[in-house]
Amino acid sequence: MIDASALTRCRHRVHLDAAFPAALAAAPEDIGVRQRQDAAAARREDIRRLLVEYDPERWVVIDAEGSMRTRAEDTVAACRAGADRIWGAVLPLERDTGRKARCEILIRDADRGGYIPVIVVNHKVTDPGRGATTSGMFEWEPREDPTRKPRSQVRDQMRVAQVYRMLERHGLASPARLAGAIGYGSDVIFVHDLSTILADYDERFADRLSVARGESATVPSRIGECRSCPWWPGCEEQLTLTHDVSLVATGSRADMLREAGCHTIDDLAAWDREPLEDWPHGAFEDAVVTAKAWLAGAPLVRRFPQIRVTRADIEIDVDMESYQEHGAYLWGTLLNMDGVSVYRPFVSWDPVPTQDEARSFAEFWTWLMAEREAAALSGKTFAAYCYSRAAEDKWLLDSARRFAGVPGIPTEAEIREFIDSPQWVDIYQAVSDQFICPGGKGLKKIAPVAGFRWRDADAGGEASMSWYREAVGYDGEPDLTQRERLLQYNEDDVIATKVLREWMSDRAESEIPLASDL
Incomplete structure (x- = not known):
């Protein structure tokens, strides 16, 4: 039996999951996976409350405490009775075909009969633009949306396609061959055209089912998914040997x-x-x-004989911490001037999203621009540094848009003037341009080559998400020790960027081989 998640998963992982279920159950829980699951569950609950409370008479809510078999029986019974909306649908297991599936919402097609599956996900399903078909949240009325374009999510496509095939089995699928997804931050339902998806779904499903049932052989191969896969240590050992x-x-x-x-x-x-x-x-x-x-x-290889990196009289390292798509709660800075470095965090400990985020961001921006102006007035050069600017740029611009008009919040034009200037330096780009990195280009991979070590052995983006939930009290009383842990982690990140920059200026040429040296 496989659900739709297997259709976008590594084939070898599908084989191992099916062949060794006891080992899979005993594998250590991945913190990042658990965080994403918890966040998705919270998102689903928010949407359930919004929709059901808006018009409770239209909804049949399947009891989430019941067994899977009972929930499947209740779902089919509600469909047979012509329920207008069903929340928490479970489809009966298909032991012959190997399918199993759940779906947050089933909407009755009032015009053509049958049901339209709609899933609730904790990622974006559209971007600003044109070309998407959407429906309102409370009435199923698909229409072309002039403000949104689709964001390709194959995993969503496979999930709604599997639900649709299972609805077909019971004669409960809408002939319209449509499905929907409610994504993060969205106030509409993005509409999937299943007629363009089902052929790919059928091919993928047949392949993964064959793998899961031991009818098709697989071998390990490294892909992005390996980072969070419980089977990776064994696969890595096998791949390294060969x-x-x-x-x-x-x-x-x-x-x-x-x-x-x-x-x-x-x-x-x-x-x-x-x-x-x-x-x-x-x-x-x-x-x-x-x-x-x-x-x-060799951990790194130089592309050129000389390594160059922007340096200045006054240097500020910046590292932002955000929680999923909810907000940027911490802007950490390291001011380096006259041989002295001072760490200063600008932080909000109100759970994001919160208006207090505007205060901490405004204080950060005001301070940063004041240091920039002071450098100019004193005739000194100035540079601010980050590592992989995409996240910082996103939250700089997004904060300016979301909090426009709040005292101290810059305009989007002011943000763009700064990030487009030579004074905003991405050390990740400097590394990418001048080194070949066999082990990866992440700061946690590169800074140790320069001699830097994080104080917390568990430091990392995934772990910090869990620390943040505890720090602000998402699941109970706020844990002040986790706040200190986050600040230390953020301070180490900005120090790591400083150490890496200085190493590139002073020692990289003598310590790292050229490609021709190999």
């Missing part, structure tokens, strides 16, 4: 190399043919150098 090429060229790149007869890291390091065409994610030559570096045990 020098599998996916360790240095993950995902589709490994598939391309295997098709070209290149199966091991050694094969790639010895590549003497023309580069592969349509090579994704960087230059093919970088992949060859990465393979050589892996074999040599």
